[in-house]
Amino acid sequence: xxxxxxxxxxxxxxxxxxxxxxxxxxxxxxxxxxxxxxxxxxxxxxxxxxxxxxxxxxxxxxxxxxxxxxxxxxxxxxxxxxxxxxxxxxxxxxxxxxxxxxxxxxxxxxxxxxxxxxxxxxxxxxxxxxxxxxxxxxxxxxxxxxxxxxxxxxxxxxxxxxx
Amino acid sequence: xxxxxxxxxxxxxxxxxxxxxxxxxxxxxxxxxxxxxxxxxxxxxxxxxxxxxxxxxxxxxxxxxxxxxxxxxxxxxxxxxxxxxxxxxxxxxxxxxxxxxxxxxxxxxxxxxxxxxxxxxxxxxxxxxxxxxxxxxxxxxxxxxxxxxxxxxxxxxxxxxxxxxxxxxxxxxxxxxxxxxxxxxxxxxxxxxxxxxxxxxxxxxxxxxxxxxxxxxxxxxxxxxxxxxxxxxxxxxxxxxxxxxxxxxxxxxxxxxxxxxxxxxxxxxxxxxxxxxxxxxxxxxxxxxxxxxxxxxxxxxxxxxxxxxxxxxxxxxxxxxxxxxxxxxxxxxxxxxxxxxxxxxxxxxxxxxxxxxxxxxxxxxxxxxxxxxxxxxxxxxxxxxxxxxxxxxxxxx
Numbered sequence: 001x002x003x004x005x006x007x008x009x010x011x012x013x014x015x016x017x018x019x020x021x022x023x024x025x026x027x028x029x030x031x032x033x034x035x036x037x038x039x040x041x042x043x044x045x046x047x048x049x050x051x052x053x054x055x056x057x058x059x060x061x062x063x064x065x066x067x068x069x070x071x072x073x074x075x076x077x078x079x080x081x082x083x084x085x086x087x088x089x090x091x092x093x094x095x096x097x098x099x100x101x102x103x104x105x106x107x108x109x110x111x112x113x114x115x116x117x118x119x120x121x122x123x124x125x126x127x128x129x130x131x132x133x134x135x136x137x138x139x140x141x142x143x144x145x146x147x148x149x150x151x152x153x154x155x156x157x158x159x160x161x162x163x
Numbered sequence: 164x165x166x167x168x169x170x171x172x173x174x175x176x177x178x179x180x181x182x183x184x185x186x187x188x189x190x191x192x193x194x195x196x197x198x199x200x201x202x203x204x205x206x207x208x209x210x211x212x213x214x215x216x217x218x219x220x221x222x223x224x225x226x227x228x229x230x231x232x233x234x235x236x237x238x239x240x241x242x243x244x245x246x247x248x249x250x251x252x253x254x255x256x257x258x259x260x261x262x263x264x265x266x267x268x269x270x271x272x273x274x275x276x277x278x279x280x281x282x283x284x285x286x287x288x289x290x291x292x293x294x295x296x297x298x299x300x301x302x303x304x305x306x307x308x309x310x311x312x313x314x315x316x317x318x319x320x321x322x323x324x325x326x327x328x329x330x331x332x333x334x335x336x337x338x339x340x341x342x343x344x345x346x347x348x349x350x351x352x353x354x355x356x357x358x359x360x361x362x363x364x365x366x367x368x369x370x371x372x373x374x375x376x377x378x379x380x381x382x383x384x385x386x387x388x389x390x391x392x393x394x395x396x397x398x399x400x401x402x403x404x405x406x407x408x409x410x411x412x413x414x415x416x417x418x419x420x421x422x423x424x425x426x427x428x429x430x431x432x433x434x435x436x437x438x439x440x441x442x443x444x445x446x447x448x449x450x451x452x453x454x455x456x457x458x459x460x461x462x463x464x465x466x467x468x469x470x471x472x473x474x475x476x477x478x479x480x481x482x483x484x485x486x487x488x489x490x491x492x493x494x495x496x497x498x499x500x501x502x503x504x505x506x507x508x509x510x511x512x513x514x515x516x517x518x519x520x521x522x523x524x525x526x527x528x529x530x531x532x533x534x535x536x537x538x539x540x541x542x543x544x545x546x547x548x549x550x551x552x553x554x555x556x557x558x559x560x
Contacts, residue, residue, distance in 0.1 A: 014182035019222060033295045055416050059296050065406055066418075084413035085317075085421060087309035088362040089301065095286025096301040104306055108414045115410035117300050128362055137317040154299050 337497025
């Protein structure tokens with residue numbers, strides 16, 4: 001028997017490596033987004049109008065994706081509108097802080113040509129079928145603001161309006 | 164542009180996780196399977212295209228660097244492609260253009276994914292939304308598709324049972340596919356009884372997080388004919404893109420509706436025109452349509468021109484689009500709903516159509532299939548790819 005043959009057999013065994021990514025950023029948002037967020041502190045909802053197609057892009061965008069020109073006027077949009085789409089979330093997602101259940105929706109507000117994302121609050125979500133039956137595409141909603149808005153998109157949310 | 168064919172495909176048996184290989188070894192597994200199927204070696208390959216979506220899903224920055232050796236790419240042109248969920252098919256389109264241009268005779272497109280190794284997949288995917296306007300909300304691929312599903316159902320009168328039928332059909336197909344991840348048949352009532360994730364979507368409406376590898380070998384007409392292998396000819400490819408903002412896809416001013424898959428329809432129409440395909444419902448035998456959730460398959464079938472908008476769920480209730488039903492079969496592999504290794508999901512769509520039109524799809528074979536289409540969708544419905552494959556280069560009848 002040679003020395004080599006006397007070595008113990010190598011056992012193939014799965015091995016694992018654990019890691020967590022800890023990344024930090026400070027993103028420039030630009031002056032148009034900055035203007036929109038500043039408006040929220042005064043409970044104003046601001047869009048921007050395209051001088052070519054006249055669409056009011058809300059939340060505010062600095063250029064029109066169709067006409068490829070800069071938007072010009074700030075336009076304040078209404079606090080009433082309609083639900084365009086929604087989902088009722090019952091599953092917690094790791095890394096996302098909001099606890100379920102909650103309603104996540106896009107609503108198109110009066111004077112805006114596009115819809116904005118937000119929560120729909122004020123509904124009993126304990127029975128999914130009953131909750132889902134209260135909402136559909138076209139359901140009228142209105143905007144509610146936090147008492148002390150901080151200039152963030154979560155400063156406002158939607159509630160079903162009675163007309 | 165020269166004619167180009169797929170002369171080899173490789174897929175591992177997709178599963179939740181693999182502890183016997185690391186990531187490059189997994190990538191190599193798919194590549195070796197495809198090269199063996201094509202009857203070629205790394206030495207025949209002129210260039211390599213590598214599909215990989217967000218780095219954070221595999222937890223390695225620029226994972227393409229890690230895989231150069233596994234793909235025999237030293238000394239060769241190498242390109243990574245990333246269009247989110249469409250990545251795998253966009254990579255095949257890139258490989259197709261490499262060969263069609265005349266620059267390369269043989270191109271390897273190979274990759275892998277191991278989605279379940281991240282415990283943070285939906286948090287990673289949330290990072291694709293606008294930092295100021297949208298990312299503060301729990302938008303992710305589940306909630307975005309739930310929004311589209313609710314809007315589709317409201318627009319056309321579909322309900323949760325209509326979505327469940329899609330899962331039932333695809334699981335039945337996946338049971339016939341040895342590469343599929345979820346292969347256990349399921350009933351409508353069982354789908355409806357799974358836990359609610361994001362209404363109207365329940366657990367069984369959603370794809371699994373899959374681990375595995377996929378690859379295809381593309382060759383010029385001359386090389387393909389000389390190889391003597393069964394060839395799936397690429398008859399047409401098409402791509403399109405959609406606006407970043409979901410909220411711009413609703414209301415009277417919208418160009419496309421988030422309930423539908425209008426930009427996918429554009430990408431598919433482009434691939435049909437290049438293939439000379441004018442009547443998809445009569446001329447297609449098989450469609451591997453990227454649909455990670457049950458709801459997505461409904462509007463994808465309509466975008467493919469297999470029926471008018473708002474009718475797919477009624478026809479599925481009548482048994483259409485299933486193996487054995489007659490007419491074009493949708494996702495005979497079980498589709499993305501049963502197997503979703505993100506980086507190669509779109510590639511697998513093309514590989515499956517290649518197997519179908521060359522009569523090599525085993526128990527999931529659509530009898531006599533000669534023409535098929537593969538599609539993929541990436542991002543928050545941003546990037547779309549479509550590819551028509553056939554077992555001949557004659558006019559498509």
